[in-house]
Amino acid sequence: MSEIAEAVGDGVLPGRVWLYANYHCNLTCTYCLTESAPKVAKRELGAQRMLEVAAQARALGFTSLGVTGGEPFLLSYLTETIIEMAEMLPIVVLTNGTLFTRARLEEARGLTGAPVAIQISLDSADPVANDTMRGPENFRRVVAAIDALVARGVRVRIATTAEHIDEHELERLCQLHRGLGVADEDHIVRPILRRGRAIDSGLGVDTDLIDLPPELTITADGAYWSPFGPTVHGGRLDTDLLVSRTTSPLDKPANILLRLVQGRARGDDAKLDIR
Amino acid sequence: MELLDARRAPLLARPFFEGGDPGAIASAMAHVPEVLDATMPFLVQMFGPSALPARTKELVILRTSALLDCRYCIQSHSIAARDAGLAREEVLALRGDGPLGDQFTDRAERALLDWVDGVAGSTGPVPPEIGEALMSHFAEPDVIELTLLAGTTMMLNRFCTALGLPTSQAALARLAEDGLL
Structure with missing residues (x-):
């Protein structure tokens, strides 16, 4: 058993490896950590590299994968790549949910029954409040996508990112996702982090290592402490949570991450509920 | 950068x-x-500190940096050399701003400087007589460390020069104070 497998088994390291598939996005959300937008640098990882990371992660003893961006579904090869990755490890794919055209939904049939969850961002049950943060028509498109994916037997999770959410708002949101066929355990609520565009929008909470679970995150630019690490501000990639520029073979950044985790002061990362 | x-x-x-x-x-x-x-x-x-005296190490570092014309390293190690006890005139001579022979009369130091010139001032093997002269003054482990020090300095010389690394304001102020700018 590798040292990494042992650390994952003992709960010292989280089991999930994240991959930043790309950085560009069809939306320009006010709190986006990576300042993603249609015309930013793509920083694309590529299908081949994604498959390599998945294979190496499994061999090392990691237990699941996450794919994020940018908007991963802007990549024509994404669905096919996810299906192949899911043969190696269970996978969650984060998306804004606005690109599920009829053709894309047909492709998504390949995800049915696979250990794949599509995690879609939905920030409010109020279309106006949601669209203020995420752009015009976002609410309508997202609700339609969730409905269509669930109807095709694809597991959908909903992620709500919010500055504040009161009980009444949360209840409205929960009624909405339950009505769409998404169970309570597949709804996560998380805070806005003060990184990326959230800094300029005056949103979010400050974070450091103690707040962020050490989930190995692979990007085109290097390996990071967490998927909340490889953020962009002022068009410049943040480096404060960079683990290593080397990402292959995966055991190199994984072992550095483990070394950093073992050297970290003990703390409670639960209070900000960042996931 | x-x-x-x-x-x-x-x-x-x-x-x-x-x-x-x-x-x-x-x-x-x-x-x-x-x-x-x-x-x-x-x-x-x-x-840093090792089996070799700081003065000996600074002779190697500063002379190598002068031969490779690394502004950053020459400036930084002019200060380090002064701190290691070298006179201002010795620093200037190592930098090529004065005759070496007038400042360095100790036979071991002359042999060392000839060795450094052979390592960092040209390509190919160092002439055997220069090696033999060095070995007559320094033990084998010292020669190994001194040669690695020259090589490491060359690596940093090229790194700092190629990237145009800036000398700190504090270092520039100290050099001005010492008349070494």
Whole structure:
């Protein structure tokens, strides 16, 4: 058993490896950590590299994968790549949910029954409040996508990112996702982090290592402490949570991450509920 | 070339920033933290206290840096050499701003400077008579360490020169004070 497998088994390291598939996005959300937008640098990882990371992660003893961006579904090869990755490890794919055209939904049939969850961002049950943060028509498109994916037997999770959410708002949101066929355990609520565009929008909470679970995150630019690490501000990639520029073979950044985790002061990362 | 500061220092680089500004070389290398993490202990060992006297080491470093015309290293190690006890005139001579022969009459130091000129001032093997002269004054482990020191200095000379690393304001002020700018 590798040292990494042992650390994952003992709960010292989280089991999930994240991959930043790309950085560009069809939306320009006010709190986006990576300042993603249609015309930013793509920083694309590529299908081949994604498959390599998945294979190496499994061999090392990691237990699941996450794919994020940018908007991963802007990549024509994404669905096919996810299906192949899911043969190696269970996978969650984060998306804004606005690109599920009829053709894309047909492709998504390949995800049915696979250990794949599509995690879609939905920030409010109020279309106006949601669209203020995420752009015009976002609410309508997202609700339609969730409905269509669930109807095709694809597991959908909903992620709500919010500055504040009161009980009444949360209840409205929960009624909405339950009505769409998404169970309570597949709804996560998380805070806005003060990184990326959230800094300029005056949103979010400050974070450091103690707040962020050490989930190995692979990007085109290097390996990071967490998927909340490889953020962009002022068009410049943040480096404060960079683990290593080397990402292959995966055991190199994984072992550095483990070394950093073992050297970290003990703390409670639960209070900000960042996931 | 951005020199990372403490706020942007990657995780493996953070310890090097804990005592304040770690200098331009570490701040540049911090872009590749795993390289910084591996390189700094080596550089500290090579340039810090060791079995060789500080004066001897600074002769090698400053002479090598002058031969490779590295502005950053010449300026930084003019200060280090002064701190190691070298006279201002000796520093100037090592930098090529004065005759070496007038300042360095000790036979061991002359043999060492000839060796450094052979290592860093030309390509190909160092002439055997220069090696033999060095070996008559220094033990084998010393020769190994001195040669590695010259080679390590050459590596940093090219790194600093190619990237145009800036000399710190504090170092420039000290050099001005010493008439070495």
